Ligand SMILES: Nc1ncnc2c1ncn2[C@@H]1O[C@H](COP(=O)(O)OP(=O)(O)OP(=O)(O)O)[C@@H](O)[C@H]1O
């Protein structure tokens with residue numbers, strides 16, 4: 130089939146459609162980009178952060194490699210090779226000042242590591258390793274000449290012969306350039322480079338200028354580290370370092386569900402450290418209660434809205450929307466005033482002699498407070514979808530049911546209610562998903578018991594700075610919501626959700 | 631005439647106001663015998679639905695008494711009145727199948743399952759919808775939904791059925807079929823029916839009696855032929871069928887006939903219906919098909935009017951001719967398309983007249 134201009138009709142049609150599609154794409158492009166930047170990318174980043182763990186490998190690259198040969202199940206600390214690698218790594222990290230960050234990271238897994246690293250960073254420059262430096266420099270002055278070092282380190286034969294020295298020198302040279310803003314060819318290498326040179330030589334490598342090593346008394350790096358802190362020869366510390374040396378870890382997730390990776394695999398955390406499962410359950414139970422309260426309170430209001438004459442309905446609608454016009458913070462604080470022990474409601478109850486003065490109810494800084502305040506805040510999100518669905522149910526259905534002999538209740542329950550279910554579904558999804566991730570209100574009125582998992586997440590983001598754990602918690606929350614959504618779709622069918630019309 | 635005592639349905643001086651300021655139903659008196667098919671006909675907003683709703687119990691009368699089988703139902707809630715109802719938009723429950731819709735009124739009456747199924751099946755067969763039991767209302771056409779709505783209103787065997795413009799949303803042909811079916815069903819089952827419509831053909835063809843509503847009152851309550859041929863006032867004459875109106879003053883009354891002097895000065899014969907004295911202003915009404923323009927068909931002494939043909943419309947079975955008569959351009963006559971029938975040409979001058987009993991002098 131050919132179009133009027135002689136081209137195939139299909140091709141012409143495709144071209145016309147493509148132009149339309151491109152135009153449509155241009156129209157939504159701003160929104161698309163906005164969503165990509167403000168929504169998809171942050172979520173992706175969060176997912177990544179929850180498993181990312183490059184800090185150990187980046188800060189202690191040599192140690193991580195050396196640790197591969199160490200048996201973490203053996204009840205002994207690693208050998209000298211590992212400590213030699215650690216020496217170089219820590220010495221460099223101390224210059225880059227990354228050892229404290231690593232310390233805080235590993236501290237999430239094992240308390241005390243943070244201070245261990247800080248202490249070690251300070252002490253590592255005072256090791257006895259200058260004996261190597263002095264010995265080499267005494268044997269031949271060339272070893273003290275920065276230019277000579279630089280020359281050797283450009284010679285491929287020497288580089289091949291002295292692998293550890295080369296590796297260490299290169300890292301050192303890079304550090305000199307980046308951190309000290311100096312030229313390596315003008316700086317005398319530091320002790321740990323000579324330590325590596327000694328290690329190469331002791332391993333039988335040919336030195337550029339041969340030196341008699343028998344006169345040098347070797348320094349035990351393991352002993353030097355142990356001198357800084359006994360913890361360095363504690364196998365548990367090394368287990369932790371090794372367990373978290375891969376670039377990606379499930380540690381944050383295990384932590385988020387109150388597990389930990391111990392000596393013999395995954396195990397439960399000690400009783401007093403189990404925080405998050407309970408918190409998740411708490412969040413769900415509270416969100417469900419809030420949702421239930423919203424249905425109970427919102428349904429009659431929505432019904433009134435849909436059935437009152439237009440004028441009264443408008444007034445009621447304004448009242449329903451009023452909360453949207455006042456600051457969330459003000460409203461939440463108002464609940465504090467109302468609900469606290471010396472607050473308005475307690476005063477009223479005492480005045481009416483319903484409760485005794487010494488039996489004032491605790492309605493705030495606990496779950497009750499959170500549920501009351503959140504129900505109030507989320508109620509419009511239940512009422513509006515319910516209302517828009519109810520608005521589409523003609524009153525003639527109820528009349529028909531009654532004319533057929535149904536009592537008011539039967540007519541409502543058998544005829545009206547089933548048709549309003551899509552509205553309930555929409556409202557419930559909206560309220561539940563909003564409440565499960567709510568932060569500000571539980572933070573203000575939730576005390577310690579009435580807080581949500583999001584408050585924990587916020588804590589890890591802004592206070593403890595454990596972003597990995599925060600990301601893992603967030604990811605779990607996201608997954609749970611998506612699973613619930615999927616289940617809802619299976620059971621109720623998402624087509625049955627109506628937000629309007 | 632039936633009095634309220636032995637009527638099946640009776641409205642006794644019923645008034646209704648929604649807002650406390652205007653009366654939507656002003657003074658309604660109506661008595662229906664058992665088994666009657668009564669239609670409420672009237673322009674939009676004349677209070678027909680309101681009357682039906684009062685009868686069904688969804689609105690309460692502001693004043694007056696409504697009785698059903700001799701019992702006042704003012705204080706009986708709708709679900710206890712046992713009145714079947716068909717709504718304009720059918721009001722079939724969208725979340726139930728056809729069978730569930732029909733079985734609903736039986737379920738709320740706590741009827742056993744087998745009896746229910748039996749009755750549902752019988753009702754569906756009655757409206758020829760037996761094979762649609764498992765469908766949802768949304769899967770039915772308008773006419774099919776209408777049938778189901780009818781079956782649902784009848785399935786619990788009410789003695790009184792109310793229908794509010796049940797055929798309003800259907801096309802003409804389907805409407806005619808269903809009109810026929812509804813009247814047949816109502817008569818076969820012996821049900822008393824109150825039917826609301828503003829389609830006068832529907833009212834005339836279906837009903838035993840028609841109540842013409844206007845302005846919150848029944849303007850005339852009569853069988854269809856009487857309504858058409860003997861309208862009691864000018865509203866009914868105008869509202870039912872096509873009608874020619876001429877205005878004038880009564881000049882002479884002689885028992886069953888009177889003479890009216892039109893505003894143009896012409897003199898015509900009429901039957902005095904709503905005029906009482908000489909000198910009253912009146913609107914006379916003549917049906918287009920009762921106008922004669924052949925001298926030999928009229929009384930020798932009948933008064934005639936001069937008329938000029940303005941337009942001749944060929945309508946198939948009839949000819950419709952528009953004339954200028956006594957100062958109006960809207961005078962219409964209808965003649966049957968018979969072989970010997972004259973086809974008038976625009977511009978032609980003729981003389982028209984009628985039998986005195988076909989021309990009714992009504993209120994002005
Ligand atoms: N619920 C109500 N509240 C206030 N006024 C109403 C209500 N229902 C009807 N009315 C008024 O009462 C009058 C009669 O209404 P009704 O519905 O009985 O008319 P109808 O004869 O059925 O008209 P239609 O042929 O258009 O259906 C109208 O003027 C209408 O505006």
Ligand SMILES: [Mg+2]
Pocket residue numbers: 678679680794
């Ligand atoms: Mg109506």
